[in-house]
Amino acid sequence: MNNKASLQLGGGNWAAKDANLLAYKTSLSEKSFLPIEFTFERGANLAGTRVDENGLIEKGRENLLKQSNIFNGSEWIKGNFSFLENQTDKDGGTTAWKATCSTTYNYLGQNVSGSGVYTFSGYFRKGDSNEGVRFNFSASTDTNVYIDLTDGSSTDNGNLIYKSITAAGNGFYKVVVTANLSSLATVRFFITNGGTAQVSGNIYIQQFQIEVGLVATDYIETGASTAQAGVLEDLPRIDYTGGTPSLLLEPERTNVIRNSEYLDISTDWGGFPTSNPVIQTQNYAVAPDGTKTASLLSNFITAGFNIVNNSNFRSPTSGTQNPIDGAYTISVYLKTTSGTGTITLLNRGLSPGTNSAQYISCNVTNEWQRFDVTNTYDASEGASSLGFTIIRNSSDTLEEVLVWGAQVEAGSYVTSYIPTHGAIATRGEDDVDQNSSDTFGSGAFSLFFEHEPIPTGFDGQVLLLSVNPLDFYFRYTNDNILNIWNQDAQQAILNTSIGRNANHKICMVYDGAGTTDIYVDGVKKRDGYSYTWPDGPYKILLNTTAIVSGDIPVHISQVMTFETALTNAECITLTTL
């Protein structure tokens, strides 16, 4: 905490509490620190991601089952089942249940609606006289796994992507089943004889979970409602890209690839040439989110001919395969199985002609990197469908590559990853502003602002200093021009060239007597701007769309206000990178 600041947001004090972003308002006279909250909205948890403290991509997670460990509850379809709770569990506690069915071909179930890739996880132990369980996703095409609980062996049928049955302690097996489902209606459990015969009798069960996606994540306990963890709805995204925390603010975007991690070549994706195509192996390696969901694409043996592509999606803006004019960006995470090499990422088919495709040769290493390519569609050049292609070009060296997190979005720059699992998904814009607390009042003040504007080619504001009814805003115009605009005087306080995709520190200082100076990255860029600032109280608003010019995607590292004019030396020290 800076001991002179009247308001401090970020820096070493980043904190997210419920849906609100905490800042600290300080009083020099009372020597106290008062937390204040910035109200925050995004409207997305399942599509919002961030880079966490460990450098991994963190998503929102949700256990779609209700009463996940209350099997006699009203959410369960119990049929002829009865239950005894407080049974010895996998950890030696007493949270397991004995489930007894009095008739054959009867099931314990719960309705779960949806389509796409789903994963079930739960714990089972053989009963007093019965030895198995049938797990069933009831959908347009059912998925079944028959598990022998005496040894963990199993058989299966249906649209299974993945299954694992592993010993979990005290005779329990952890069962994980992942399937690609159309019109999932119900998840069901039948007691079996260890094979496929469904019988009466009993088994022991504990902690069931169903979630979207390819992998079983840590268990989330639920009650009468489903429950979430990870990147929660409306929670500010404190992002650790580059290793230091910052508030990530982005506009709304839709990932129009409907399976961003399930890259099955038999569905949306195509492997070519058909005579000897690229081969895809799902869940081959650990992905950038720390789960084993990355795909291996192999058999890139013939340069120029071995291709994996996906054109089975609609334009993000027109809803047809013929996009409206504009820019589209494709992105994907790539990594080698060993060493380094190149493979080509191609944003194709937007404008047929000699220069229709945009592509980059990706220098892939044994660390995950995200690559992106933007192409601009111009209808006057003719119409074609969008396309996402990974190809071994003539100069490329890789015969296989690890792949994860494919994304196609409208816009001239890539935004944070939006996971999809069977349907295209939209992440709402990040919307943050201050609550009713005010920052500083009349007279001298200083405003310090550290941030990294993310893309080039996008103009808008990143911060607003507001004193009713006037706004003074920090914005980017003409690509790389930082403009600090005085709405009252209708004039620019500062116009200076400043680079995107780099961190910048700015301090604006008013001496309380009609003179304002501005420092950018350790240099005084405006000396003696003449203006008498109106009396406060002032509010700080981050990235607000109150101004028509729009939001700019930005990492905000720190904001501080001071109820005093910092000295020249202090400003240089504070803003030096």
Place this chain on the structure above:
Amino acid sequence: MRTFRKYQFVDADTAKAAITALGEEHRHSVVELGHIVETPGDEENPPVMSTTYHVDVLWKGEVDPSWDEQMVWCPPMGLHVFGSSSAIKEWTETCKRLHPEYFPEPEEE
């Protein structure tokens, strides 16, 4: 509070006019799905596309009643979702109440 609803317009112009009528300052999320696939294609047959134009909206606050005549319901989550578990939950529960036929129970075996 946000509310997720799906809409079907007779054509793209009608849909875009309704979107324009929301004004420039609206804070709703509007995603144009356009002419959606009604029958998937295969190697011999192209997909059959809808003649109608489809739009998904995540309303910030109350649903605009002027859009109600275009509101449609369908089996859950096959084409597009807004990444909001609370909005998905509300939409699914409302759809199930209005159209239980989209939520068939499995038959006894």
